[in-house]
Amino acid sequence: MRAEPTDSPEIEAAVAGVREDVARLHGELVRYGLVVWTGGNVSGRVPGADLFVIKPSGVAYDDLTAENMILCDLDGVVVPGSAGSDRSPSSDTAAHAYVYRHMPEVGGVVHTHSTYAVAWAARGEEIPCVITGMADEFGGPIPIGPFAVIGDESIGRGIVDTLRGHRSRAVLMRNHGPFTIGVTAKDAVKAAVMCEDAARSVHIARQGGPLIPIPQEKIDALYSRYQNVYGQSADERR
Amino acid sequence: MRAEPTDSPEIEAAVAGVREDVARLHGELVRYGLVVWTGGNVSGRVPGADLFVIKPSGVAYDDLTAENMILCDLDGVVVPGSAGSDRSPSSDTAAHAYVYRHMPEVGGVVHTHSTYAVAWAARGEEIPCVITGMADEFGGPIPIGPFAVIGDESIGRGIVDTLRGHRSRAVLMRNHGPFTIGVTAKDAVKAAVMCEDAARSVHIARQGGPLIPIPQEKIDALYSRYQNVYGQSADERR
Amino acid sequence: MRAEPTDSPEIEAAVAGVREDVARLHGELVRYGLVVWTGGNVSGRVPGADLFVIKPSGVAYDDLTAENMILCDLDGVVVPGSAGSDRSPSSDTAAHAYVYRHMPEVGGVVHTHSTYAVAWAARGEEIPCVITGMADEFGGPIPIGPFAVIGDESIGRGIVDTLRGHRSRAVLMRNHGPFTIGVTAKDAVKAAVMCEDAARSVHIARQGGPLIPIPQEKIDALYSRYQNVYGQSADERR
């Protein structure tokens, strides 16, 4: 891979790692049926730098590689001379950049048009937390964000305003689709997978009749346990 | 590959390229679950000639190759002596030919019986544009075409009468299924994939309750941006 | 392969061919998602003999081979000494045998519990012919057969009584699932695939609102054309 135009070998190594992760993680969107054609995108923040790596615009999933991922600064501007910088980044780059600028704890962002999440978004209806898997993962309902179109900061601002201080790592932007965040790109991809799973299960459940709510204190207990105990260690999401 | 019975090496090379594209693009119909058994077909116009390439009738997707694709003139007549000319072309060939004769800007045509698009077609109901992905791709609703059966020009005429002057590259022929057009065969295949995706998402959304419309000026803005800005260049669809 | 215990090398060769076909065709049931675990079965009549080949009972799809398919006479009795005769044939063997005894024109039988076909069967409701693909393939509605349980001739008789003289090659046995017939095993498998496709498309269509009927004379015209013109030749189903 071509050397990244930074001053630091540490940052160059970090960029290389995030490029590999982000390219590979797009395969999970395909595996779980969250995307069709070239829709959907994953990005990951470069640890220790004001940079993130994102998918190029309109490139087929089969053709994604670490080298053609695109390196941007936190204004969403492509880093000149970096690998892939001859191509355009995802058309959602400004929204990702806004999230990284305003939520320093976020290390990864994902956007898809996954079917069931889009269905809730088209009705502007949050997904109620009626299954324990959703309580574990999101700690309550998955909220709706405002209607916003590409072209200014309104999508990014809608994501941040909705998710800041919220347990959910997923927001359904109205009439549009889900954006998810995480401490890493992998964690944000997991949130995208679990968001669609919850959207589908709760949709189908409700088609059959009234749902039984889960008491709030049980939701709180499930969320607390899952965030602290599940998996092999605190490093799991990394 | 056997030489094509044309006078021009340039056209022979162009035919060979379209044969490869059309054979390969059928794999996308399978990948996205738009077809079962031998249903569905893709065709592509040969640049610089009054010819197009289409799938043979009733041949399994696993068995499609550039060589067994069928070369037709714009009346849908198989070019004598061309590769594959010992077989019958798709039974939808007349409809494809009609589109190529009447819409010179069209370079590719696709027909499937994809599930959700067929469902809207069986109700004779256009798909409302309530999600931004549909605004991007189709610029409004996906319209219904007339009921027409194979045997004369009525299917082709129904497609052309519906899509001429319409933003949508997809039409749902009533009680039948979707036909899509594009500047290339690849572009028409993309339209078929996105049409089914929209048909599925909006169907599921509406099962859950009332949908929120998108204001027309927002649809216009999304469509305009996507047609002009998305992807790597104006050559993307080619 | 071990020689079949028949008097004729021609019949032995025919048996070998049907074994290969039947083993391989089970893979199509898996490919189209018509079966789970070991459910579902395909059989094929041996041309020129009062014999048919069927799947063994309760064997995983990954483990099916020409050699472990089971050869039966038209009473459903395993041919002693034939390859695979140490195993039990499909628990639906008696129903297949009944069809072969009473419908000499049938060369293949398929049974599945495919989801959408089972759904119509659980309501005892025939699938109305509201899409042209169904008119092509089945020439009208897909009918319901009686409720019948394994243990006597009632399933086989229900299939034959429903399909004899009917255009449809598929019957939905009430509260049970689809059985399909064809001139060959491949043709019966195609009918099983198209039956589930129709069951799914019409179910989803009706979830969204009232369906538009297709006039009977149009159904007749579509069916007639498809049976006589579609595909490469009259040998297509073989």
Next chain:
Amino acid sequence: MRAEPTDSPEIEAAVAGVREDVARLHGELVRYGLVVWTGGNVSGRVPGADLFVIKPSGVAYDDLTAENMILCDLDGVVVPGSAGSDRSPSSDTAAHAYVYRHMPEVGGVVHTHSTYAVAWAARGEEIPCVITGMADEFGGPIPIGPFAVIGDESIGRGIVDTLRGHRSRAVLMRNHGPFTIGVTAKDAVKAAVMCEDAARSVHIARQGGPLIPIPQEKIDALYSRYQNVYGQSADERR
């Protein structure tokens, strides 16, 4: 593989076999779409010992091997020094252990969040037995278990209290998802696959209108036959 810390070569061999089975059987959950990400788990009892083998917590399905499966005693405590004992077992281990302690006839336990089973669970509604495939496999409805959260014995007790003396090998824990049992791990996995298949088919059937019940004596006859006659022998589930 590292030797297991037991006194007996017979038990060590049995553990090795169960490790292989349990690791491999997780692949069936993926194949049938019953799980996403790292959700879901299979365990198997070690014949002749008070031990069982279960999936590690939060490990990707692609990374499961016989060696990283985890060996536990019947209190759900990891056997010190055994292969994989440096990792945490599934967060559902206590529920599996409870079942093994209280149902000595059970040789395998499976838990998933499969979509349609979760949907019935979110409504607290048992799945009625309206299709013969369900009568075969479960001998009647699939019951609902109580709402219970991780942290004490309540999930395990809910499973045992519901399934003890019941024909069904599957229980839908309210607002949570299915747990299934079997005479072996493979048998429990089959029950998980058939439970989701029944949940999906009956859900879709009921979306279309009223269902026709199956008379109880027919359900009894189907269940009795299937448990005693289906498959190649009584060893089939092993």
